[in-house]
Amino acid sequence: MKVFVTGAAGFIGGSIAAGLVKAGHEVIGLIRKPEQIADLKKIGVTGVVGSLDDRDLLIAQARSADAVINAASSDNRAAVEAIIDGLAGSGKVFLHTSGSSIVGDASGGLGTDRIYYEDQLPEPTPDKAARVAIDNLVLAAAGKGVRSAVLCNTLIYGHGALPRDSVQLPRLLKQARKSGVVRHVGPGLNIWSNVHIDDVVDLYLLALEKTEAGAFYFVESGEASFRDMTAAIARALDLGEPQDWPLEQAKEEWGYEMASYGLGSNSRVRGKRAREQLGWAPHRPSVLEWIANDMLNRPG
Template structure:
């Protein structure tokens, strides 16, 4: 099977590509930096130089593939519309990558006991309306002859198996922890995020590619942690016991408003029971604290 992956040089896209190649799939990827063509080729990927803004290039790559996995952007409607228009009526698979910060309620570091499933209605705050709208549009496109699937990763960690090795949230927190000499969190730090190792996440994409019903969405998680717990683990790595709370204003000055509110101070708790039950997904790594202790640098 020929699979076209956008964001092929990214953290998630590269890890998915590595797994698919090892499973015997033929993988093509779009990359905006020509100097990455050779490294990707060495990994067994047929890389194409260009961006998702090039509609003709995106269309031709999708036509040539049996399935498309979109990891380049979760909020760009233009590239998605090209893919949906191109694949309409073909019966081909389109897997779109979203993100679980859509579950955030702008809690300023306060904890929540609610754990979302795919059946729970989601009324996003204004800052996440576009994200959820795109997800719903992709899922509804299953009625147009496309096998559309949406995967919603939680906090992803672990060393990537492609060209890009690092995730987003933990490296950002670790960078500031090193600068401050102690682990940090925003406001109360009690908010909780579900998490998933990038290798397990790639396995979920493979399972979805092979078995997911059209129009289905899946949360990806295998454990959870509060930001206070993450901060304590980073302090321990730095050899200290204290942690530091940043006010929201301080956090925004460092990380910007979106990451501060939705990436570091809201709750994002989800269950992956559906993926385990329907797809037979069996994540094997529950080790975010081991990752912090042994792999972050």
Template sequence: MRALVVRATGYIGSAVARRFKAAGAAVAGIARSAHNAEVLEGEGVIPVAGDLDHPATIAAAARDFDITVLAGIGSGTDERAVVSAVIESCRRSARRFIYTSGTGVLGIESRDGQWSDYTFAEDDPFPFPGGATRAWRLPTEDMVRTAGLEGVAGMVIRPPLIYGRGGSTQVPAIFKSVRTTGSACYVGAGLNLYSNVHVDDLADLYWLVATNGASGALYHAVSGEADFRSIAEAVASVLQCPTRSVTFEEGCGIWGEQIAGVALAVNSRSIARRSQQELGWKPRHRDIIHDIRAGSYFEKHTPAG
């Protein structure tokens, strides 16, 4: 298999590239500059010229590969334009395409940090007002899935909170709150839940979808869940500091309104029914709290690490 991984040096993309290479695939990544090309080569990834701000260059590159994996875009880029261009490229060349969305589209606002008992499988109805993430991302999901039903092998993966290897969005945000306030902070009661998956288990799912995924299908990737107060307590145990509840407004001051509102003051609970039943996906890592207290985050944030 020849695979083009867009954002191959990012948190998700680098894990996907490692997994595909381990399976014997020839993996390439988009290089916007000579420096980007050097970084890719250092990771054993073939650099291919392209620029996400010019979607036609991504589409042109995709024609030379069996599958294109869009492992994130980055702020400031017209994601829908990139996806549309890649879909058209795949339509002309009978290639496969994986689009990375996220369970932010299932986010239920929780500015008081209370939990919700709503959990969603891949195609369950969502009986709540959609937030900003759902408003712009769900139409892109639908575009990929519709193309998948019209002859383009387009598939969508929705990761939840991703952790492992010292990365993530939410976990580093809690560590950041310690640097800013002296405490590991959470919003309100901190009982709100976000399903999670280890980045290496997520990469396993990408490989399964690439090799056996159904055109037009949506796949979740979930191995566990934890509330944000428990995550903050784990961070506090690493840094030997107190925890603290903050209001949503205080949280916006610590993390910015985007991260506070979309990533930390919500419930986003999902299950990976289709991924497990149809693809046989079996996550190996199931404990985000242990990874914080004694795993990759402990190693990253303590002098001994």
């Protein structure tokens, strides 16, 4: 297949693009900077320079491709609308990347017993309502002749195909290296479901081939508390025990969104649909094993 991938120079998009190439697909990757063309060429991807604001470009690429994967942004509605307009009536696959902070509770590092399932999603907080509306727009595109699906990723760990950082753990690592102290938001009892980037790539490849139109998938293979993850980071760096960090101080380091949701919330979900409908079988090391054995061993 010829697959158009947005965000192809990023952590998720680059890894997906490389996986597609290895599986025999032709990949056209949207990038923002001309110098990123060389990065994509190394993984066998043809780069197209543009942005998510280039409506005509997105429509043209969607029409010329056999499938589209949006891995650039979960929050750009205009880009999603353009892709859907380009694919309408074609029966082609559109995989949209979302993130499980849509169920985040901004608990300030406190824990919860609440677990969410794909058919039992909560009303979003005001902070996440716009993202959920985009997810619903993608799912509704099934009624416009698009084989659309939302892949809602949890905390992703692992080393991607390109030298890029994932969203959450690298921020904890950077702060620890800068200060000499590993910190988590509040008491760090908050729990996130998580998944290895290589298992994520496997799922996108399966969804490309087999997804039903209008399907929503949580992407997870386990879960861990931030206190357990920061303790593993502290051991890997040979630092002292991780410390609690009041939310307001964490915001000064990481900003409101990252401190409140990415690092300070609970996001406990279960991804049954990918396993049952697509045959997805994640099998990479757990997040705590990866932190202990692989986090500091980035290839290259």
